Amino acid sequence: MSDTIATIVFDLDGTLADTAPDLIVTLNLILAEEGLEQLPLSEARDLIGAGARALLERGIAANGRSVAPAHLDLLFERFLSIYAGRIAVETRLFPGVAAALERFRAAGWRLAVCTNKFEHHSVMLLKALGIAGHFHAICGRDTFPFSKPDPRHLTMTVAAAGGVPEAALMVGDSQTDIATARAAGIPVIAVPFGYTMTPVSELGPDIIIEHFDALWDAAAALYRRSSLADS
Ligand SMILES: O=C(O)COP(=O)(O)O
Numbered sequence: 001m002s003d004t005i006a007t008i009v010f011d012l013d014g015t016l017a018d019t020a021p022d023l024i025v026t027l028n029l030i031l032a033e034e035g036l037e038q039l040p041l042s043e044a045r046d047l048i049g050a051g052a053r054a055l056l057e058r059g060i061a062a063n064g065r066s067v068a069p070a071h072l073d074l075l076f077e078r079f080l081s082i083y084a085g086r087i088a089v090e091t092r093l094f095p096g097v098a099a100a101l102e103r104f105r106a107a108g109w110r111l112a113v114c115t116n117k118f119e120h121h122s123v124m125l126l127k128a129l130g131i132a133g134h135f136h137a138i139c140g141r142d143t144f145p146f147s148k149p150d151p152r153h154l155t156m157t158v159a160a161a162g163g164v165p166e167a168a169l170m171v172g173d174s175q176t177d178i179a180t181a182r183a184a185g186i187p188v189i190a191v192p193f194g195y196t197m198t199p200v201s202e203l204g205p206d207i208i209i210e211h212f213d214a215l216w217d218a219a220a221a222l223y224r225r226s227s228l229a230d231s
Pocket residue numbers: 011012013014048049050051052055114115116117
């Protein structure tokens with residue numbers, strides 16, 4: 001394993017970038033059009049993590065309402081087109097992300113994104129944030145026939161980046177990411193500043209980092225641990 005190329009896979013929303021402001025403005029525009037109450041950002045941010053359709057459903061449920069599947073389809077199309085037009089208006093990288101990605105790249109790691117956003121939105125956003133070029137693979141919910149928490153979304157992302165699961169790590173912010181990594185047998189580092197209804201400290205990741213400056217040491221420690229277990 002020591003001569004295998006190491007791969008590090010990142011979740012996007014709530015992990016690499018604080019996307020909540022643009023996602024929740026979009027959600028609130030739709031809720032307003034439907035005559036529903038808008039949700040404050042602080043309350044709505046933790047509804048993110050299972051894709052835009054789930055976000056819409058959860059936003060409507062927070063109003064004590066449900067929506068017929070056919071109407072949800074329409075609202076979802078509308079959500080996607082509004083969001084595409086404001087994908088990086090207020091969205092910012094979390095502190096230290098760009099420097100951390102550069103460090104892993106320079107050290108020869110393969111980098112990938114595994115997100116429940118659509119692939120074209122993910123590429124559009126990562127380009128707007130100036131970091132798309134770092135990744136060997138950017139895999140969204142529609143890249144494969146499977147999406148998180150199905151572990152194949154993660155293992156196929158690792159393969160698309162040219163890596164192998166035995167020499168891979170995942171970095172994420174939610175229960176979905178941690179469950180996906182566990183099911184794939186891939187060690188997982190969690191960030192506590194993303195979007196999750198349950199604090200990541202209660203979800204059993206291998207390591208929690210408070211800032212991206214701590215990612216290098218956390219990844220090196222986990223990678224060494226799994227290499228030793230393998231050898
Ligand atoms: O858009 C979402 O709801 C989830 O996206 P993520 O998988 O990058 O957190």
